[in-house]
Amino acid sequence: KAGVTQTPRYLIKTRGQQVTLSCSPISGHRSVSWYQQTPGQGLQFLFEYFSETQRNKGNFPGRFSGRQFSNSRSEMNVSTLELGDSALYLCASSFGHSNTGELFFGEGSRLTVL
Amino acid sequence: GNSVTQMEGPVTLSEEAFLTINCTYTATGYPSLFWYVQYPGEGLQLLLKATKADDKGSNKGFEATYRKETTSFHLEKGSVQVSDSAVYFCALWQGGSEKLVFGKGTKLTVNP
Numbered sequence: 659k660a661g662v663t664q665t666p667r668y669l670i671k672t673r674g675q676q677v678t679l680s681c682s683p684i685s686g687h688r689s690v691s692w693y694q695q696t697p698g699q700g701l702q703f704l705f706e707y708f709s710e711t712q713r714n715k716g717n718f719p720g721r722f723s724g725r726q727f728s729n730s731r732s733e734m735n736v737s738t739l740e741l742g743d744s745a746l747y748l749c750a751s752s753f754g755h756s757n758t759g760e761l762f763f764g765e766g767s768r769l770t771v772l
Numbered sequence: 773g774n775s776v777t778q779m780e781g782p783v784t785l786s787e788e789a790f791l792t793i794n795c796t797y798t799a800t801g802y803p804s805l806f807w808y809v810q811y812p813g814e815g816l817q818l819l820l821k822a823t824k825a826d827d828k829g830s831n832k833g834f835e836a837t838y839r840k841e842t843t844s845f846h847l848e849k850g851s852v853q854v855s856d857s858a859v860y861f862c863a864l865w866q867g868g869s870e871k872l873v874f875g876k877g878t879k880l881t882v883n884p
Contacts, residue, residue: 701874714870729780748815759804759865759872
């Protein structure tokens with residue numbers, strides 16, 4: 659069974675640009691969550707989607723957005739990039755109807771903003 | 773709000789040493805508690821979990837007991853191996869929140 663797949667794995671952008679990250683969940687999983695990991699702030703929750711609906715959102719500015727498609731694949735977008743957006747962005751999936759906290763994580767997309 | 777505090781690392785041990793990583797939490801109600809592990813260059817993997825008070829989670833020789841009276845979920849292993857070198861995250865899940873709240877992580881290095 660394939661795991662959670664995130665693309666791209668690495669990317670470099672400059673301030674002011676925007677970026678789109680993609681996540682393919684495990685087959686059959688309908689919930690996708692996104693987390694930002696930085697050395698200073700640790701792991702912080704961005705948002706969670708289930709059946710194309712955002713069920714919860716973390717405390718991030720509106721520059722951070724996401725969506726989920728009917729096949730459960732998800733994308734997140736960060737506009738007007740800032741240096742502080744440099745981070746590892748982790749996607750996680752689960753069955754989703756009644757989540758328990760058991761999430762399956764991808765290897766992440768490492769974003770560097772110059 | 774909910775929060776998790778875990779001992780800051782890094783922690784360096786010799787092979788076969790005893791490991792304890794402390795974790796305490798603040799939450800309303802009855803959260804589920806987890807330890808996730810991140811090996812170098814990888815995403816997080818669930819190591820063990822406990823869903824109610826006095827539950828003991830265990831996996832791969834690691835154990836942790838959900839202590840409601842002390843709001844703790846300390847991770848222990850009796851004899852660590854070099855392959856246990858990783859970053860360990862304590863986390864809680866509040867039903868209905870759809871999110872994990874993580875501690876800052878503790879980096880463990882085990883030397884041969």
